[in-house]
Amino acid sequence: MLTYFVVIPVLIASLLFVFSDNKSARVLAIILQTAFTAFSFYLVLLTRGGDTVTIVGGYIDFLGIYLRIYSVSAVFMLLTSIIFLVVAVYSFNMTDSRTFWFLLFILEAALTGLYFTRDLFNIFVLVEVSTVVVIILLMFNRERRQMFGGMVFLMLNIVAMQFYLLGLAYVYKLTGAFDIAYVSDAIALSDRADLILPYALIMTAIAFKCSIIPLFSFTPKTQLYPAAPCAVAAILSGVQIKTNVYLFIRLQEVFGSFASHDFFLVVGIAASITGVILAISQTNIKMILAYHTMSQVGLIIIGLSSGGYYSQIGGLYHVVSHGIFKSALFLTAGIIYRSYGTCDVYKIKGVLKRLPLTGVVTLAAVLGITGAPLFIGSVSKYFISYDVPTWLMWTTNIISLGTIISFIKYSGILFGKDNGLQGKAVETDKWRIIPTTALGIMCLAGGVFGQQLINFLFDANVSISLSSYLEKSLIFFASLAIGYLIYKYAVKGNQVLKRLANLNFSFKSVCMSMGVFFGLTLIFVGIL
Amino acid sequence: MIANIIPLDYFAVIMFFISFFGIITSRNIIKSIIFILLMQTAVIMFWLFLGARYGTAPPIVYELGMLDDLSAFADPMPQALMLTAIIIGVSVTAINITMLNALFRKYKTADWLIISDIARKEESDD
Numbered sequence: 001m002l003t004y005f006v007v008i009p010v011l012i013a014s015l016l017f018v019f020s021d022n023k024s025a026r027v028l029a030i031i032l033q034t035a036f037t038a039f040s041f042y043l044v045l046l047t048r049g050g051d052t053v054t055i056v057g058g059y060i061d062f063l064g065i066y067l068r069i070y071s072v073s074a075v076f077m078l079l080t081s082i083i084f085l086v087v088a089v090y091s092f093n094m095t096d097s098r099t100f101w102f103l104l105f106i107l108e109a110a111l112t113g114l115y116f117t118r119d120l121f122n123i124f125v126l127v128e129v130s131t132v133v134v135i136i137l138l139m140f141n142r143e144r145r146q147m148f149g150g151m152v153f154l155m156l157n158i159v160a161m162q163f164y165l166l167g168l169a170y171v172y173k174l175t176g177a178f179d180i181a182y183v184s185d186a187i188a189l190s191d192r193a194d195l196i197l198p199y200a201l202i203m204t205a206i207a208f209k210c211s212i213i214p215l216f217s218f219t220p221k222t223q224l225y226p227a228a229p230c231a232v233a234a235i236l237s238g239v240q241i242k243t244n245v246y247l248f249i250r251l252q253e254v255f256g257s258f259a260s261h262d263f264f265l266v267v268g269i270a271a272s273i274t275g276v277i278l279a280i281s282q283t284n285i286k287m288i289l290a291y292h293t294m295s296q297v298g299l300i301i302i303g304l305s306s307g308g309y310y311s312q313i314g315g316l317y318h319v320v321s322h323g324i325f326k327s328a329l330f331l332t333a334g335i336i337y338r339s340y341g342t343c344d345v346y347k348i349k350g351v352l353k354r355l356p357l358t359g360v361v362t363l364a365a366v367l368g369i370t371g372a373p374l375f376i377g378s379v380s381k382y383f384i385s386y387d388v389p390t391w392l393m394w395t396t397n398i399i400s401l402g403t404i405i406s407f408i409k410y411s412g413i414l415f416g417k418d419n420g421l422q423g424k425a426v427e428t429d430k431w432r433i434i435p436t437t438a439l440g441i442m443c444l445a446g447g448v449f450g451q452q453l454i455n456f457l458f459d460a461n462v463s464i465s466l467s468s469y470l471e472k473s474l475i476f477f478a479s480l481a482i483g484y485l486i487y488k489y490a491v492k493g494n495q496v497l498k499r500l501a502n503l504n505f506s507f508k509s510v511c512m513s514m515g516v517f518f519g520l521t522l523i524f525v526g527i528l
Numbered sequence: 529m530i531a532n533i534i535p536l537d538y539f540a541v542i543m544f545f546i547s548f549f550g551i552i553t554s555r556n557i558i559k560s561i562i563f564i565l566l567m568q569t570a571v572i573m574f575w576l577f578l579g580a581r582y583g584t585a586p587p588i589v590y591e592l593g594m595l596d597d598l599s600a601f602a603d604p605m606p607q608a609l610m611l612t613a614i615i616i617g618v619s620v621t622a623i624n625i626t627m628l629n630a631l632f633r634k635y636k637t638a639d640w641l642i643i644s645d646i647a648r649k650e651e652s653d654d
Contacts, residue, residue, distance in 0.1 A: 121612075124613075128616050132620060148627075148631055148643060149647070150627060151631065154627070155560065155564060155624060158564055158568075158620050159564060162571050165571045165575075166544060166574060169574050169575050172578065172605075173578050504644070506640060506641075506644055507560070508552050508553075511548070512552050515552070
């Protein structure tokens with residue numbers, strides 16, 4: 001049955017490739033995608049009763065290729081199909097290009113395959129496919145500068161995947177299998193000393209793909225996001241990075257007791273703090289959002305690595321909430337850019353007056369990402385810092401403070417007097433307004449019904465106690481006040497931050513930091 | 529033979545890290561691409577050495593009795609998988625070179641530093 005989930009997006013893609021200039025074909029594709037989302041919802045229900053497995057080709061045991069879905073991957077799958085539906089509706093009038101529509105759904109098929117596969121080599125193949133597709137989508141505007149960024153991004157990804165492939169070779173040497181279930185059984189029995197090198201190699205690749213390492217993947221983001229189509233940026237930030245987080249979860253599971261959670265806790269903290277500082281320094285609205293992805297992924301990694309049950313659930317729910325508010329922010333940023341013709345955060349003013357609905361959605365998403373009470377981010381951040389040590393709780397509070405500061409800067413675009421900047425078009429396209437509004441509603445609904453939603457999605461049994469939620473809300477308002485003061489007196493016009501904003505990492509330095517990360521993992525896992 | 533003293537896979541790993549060093553140090557984009565190719569070759573070599581130890585036969589069965597001793601054969605799995613890896617490597621390299629071609633036509637250079645300087649200036653002009 002699971003095979004159909006990979007095949008359906010490919011069929012939609014082929015349909016659109018043939019009839020790309022026909023609007024009714026696109027309507028049909030959106031209807032099919034809606035049905036696909038409904039089926040993904042059904043998968044979430046199906047995993048209640050345990051895992052579902054499909055054996056491709058009929059070979060049993062470790063020789064066959066297994067597709068497997070369990071409660072976590074079903075949620076990732078649901079999130080992916082929702083975001084793709086939203087993006088497909090959003091770009092309905094954007095382009096007639098058959099390349100765009102074809103690749104959009106091929107990407108969905110590749111990501112679906114990644115969620116399902118239980119084969120380590122298939123992961124390599126599907127990651128390469130999705131990388132190439134994303135890069136072609138990013139360069140869709142065919143600007144030469146984007147091409148440079150795209151090339152750097154592609155080369156870095158190839159280098160990272162060579163690390164993965166070499167690590168996989170070691171795993172195969174040790175275990176003689178590719179199937180995740182068999183490999184993890186065999187790894188549990190093998191010698192610790194043999195596992196150091198494959199673990200370091202594989203995790204270097206995965207950590208690069210998650211963009212959690214400080215100094216990492218800045219280059220692609222600095223050069224790609226600003227000029228890339230917002231719809232693609234929403235997918236890249238909302239879904240594709242989540243896929244790599246999913247791979248991170250899976251591979252940490254494969255290595256079982258050998259996997260080092262402390263190391264990734266430190267890396268997650270470092271990544272989120274660096275991401276937040278760089279986000280504060282930016283002046284381009286898309287760049288602020290792009291750097292924020294890094295810090296939020298760091299927060300997810302903190303939640304997943306800190307070891308507590310609640311914080312793990314919080315980390316998983318933060319994947320969902322980040323997917324929703326980040327794609328809402330990117331899509332509304334696209335509308336704002338079209339209306340104002342600029343991405344400069346200081347030049348855009350009065351969005352709430354000119355584009356009321358878009359402004360409200362942006363506000364909802366900003367409240368979501370900063371963790372305002374009743375919005376989606378507050379629930380996931382509440383759980384991430386629920387059962388962690390006190391120092392870690394305050395670290396997450398400081399990260400939230402950084403998020404608040406950068407979004408005080410960002411929400412400056414919403415208020416004030418309209419300064420009359422004119423872009424290409426005043427937005428009246430209902431195909432763009434409906435999906436963004438839906439995402440805005442989800443930001444609120446995911447917060448109000450957060451507890452029920454978590455219990456439903458992850459089959460968990462968690463509850464929010466009112467007193468500690470109120471305490472968190474008080475911390476939020478306190479940090480809002482502190483954040484405003486810091487923004488007003490320390491951030492505005494700060495020369496150090498201005499210099500930070502122009503920080504640019506070349507291909508070579510990113511490669512070097514990949515090597516350094518590899519060395520650090522080796523040392524940490526091997527010696528400590 | 530030297531392969532009897534030092535296992536061949538060590539050579540592949542050494543080659544992997546030498547080409548990684550090359551990627552970090554080369555200033556020309558074409559050289560970087562070549563070093564990436566070299567890195568891929570090292571990984572593929574490592575995989576093939578996993579299956580084909582010195583003295584093993586090709587995994588082709590032409591007599592039924594041969595199946596009794598499976599350890600005499602090379603492992604066919606890595607060979608089959610590396611075919612896929614080679615194809616992926618070729619196609620991503622092709623995409624890479626296509627992009628480099630487009631960049632070279634615009635900037636008339638394949639130097640990392642010069643191209644990234646120009647790209648950064650263009651960015652600040654926006």
